[in-house]
Structure formats: structure tokens, C-alpha cells
Amino acid sequence: MTDHVQPAHDDSRDAARQARSIAELFDVLWEQDRNEGPPPYIPVSQVRVLSIVGREDGIRMRALTRLLGAARPSVCRLIDRLQALGFVERRPCPDSGREVLLTLTGAGRRHLEQLRERREELLLEALASMPDRQRAAMTDGLACLQSALVDQPALRLAPEDAPPLAAPAGFERSA
Secondary structure (H helix, E strand, O other), rough: OOOOOOOOOHHHHHHHHHHHHHHHHHHHHHHHOOOOOOOOOOOOOOOOHHHHHHOOOOOOOOHHHHHHHHHHHHHHHHHHHHHHOOOOEEEEEEEEEEEEEEOOOHHHHHHHHHHHHHHHHHHHHHOOOHHHHHHHHHHHHHHHHHHHHHHHHHHOOOHHOOOOOOOOOOOOOOO
């Protein structure tokens, strides 16, 4: 009989649980703060779309649908709402008359930036209580986690879905 030796401590599982727990706390924190943020209040599903469209400027509707893991009619409704607020613009795809490209408007970029600034302020309050050394270690660890997440196949655009425009500065993908 073969004995399986379990490691005394699984750092990867502990890190995954900690990251999951923090993501859940962020969800609660952002929801509690929703009325303090810049108007108009938009639900997390629409913030997620703004974030993706801002990161992948000129993204095809089909690629957005795949990244969200949602049904096309649901994504179309999200885009309709964001377009009605003046945050997203639809453009015809130059190489396919059946496709639509999505971009953020100036108002959409400003709203997303204001929301991000508000969230950073909330995080700064929490980070202020941490010792400098722990903050530095956390910054390094989070940068590595971000790189690992960006490299996940589920978050990559397939070549046929790739946006025609370059992603904005500040969002790098590993080669």
C-alpha cells in the first residue's frame, strides 16, 4: 500500500483562501460604499464591464461576452444601460459588418477613475494601520498575483477576439 504524505502546510491553498476572503471583503466594502461614490450609482456588473472595456479599448462584443461568461442578450442589456448613461460607445467593426466594437467615452473614463479613486481612499484607510514592511511585502505579493491572474487563459482574449487598438498603459500582459 502506498502512503500519501500530506504536506504539513500548503502555502498555495492558504494564499488562495486568503485572496478569496479578501475578494469577498472587497465585495462587501464596495457595496457598503456604493452611495458614497460618484453618481450615478451603477451596479457591480456594470462596473465590471466598464473596467474590461477600459482595459481592452475597442473590444468586440463577442469577446466581452466570452470574458464575462454571460449570455449575449444580458451583455447587450448591460451595454445598453452604460450607453444610455453616456459611458460606453458602440462602433461598427471595420473588418466585419456583423461585429460591434466597444469603447469608453470620456464620461465613462472619468466615472471609472472617480470610482477607482474612491476605492483607493477606502483601502488607504485600512493600509494606514499596517507596518511599512508588511505593506511592502503585500505590494510585491499582490503584483505577482495580478501577473498570475492576467496570464489565466480564461482572462485572455483569443486572437480572433483581440481588440484592434492597444490596451491602455498600466495594464501589461506577460508575453
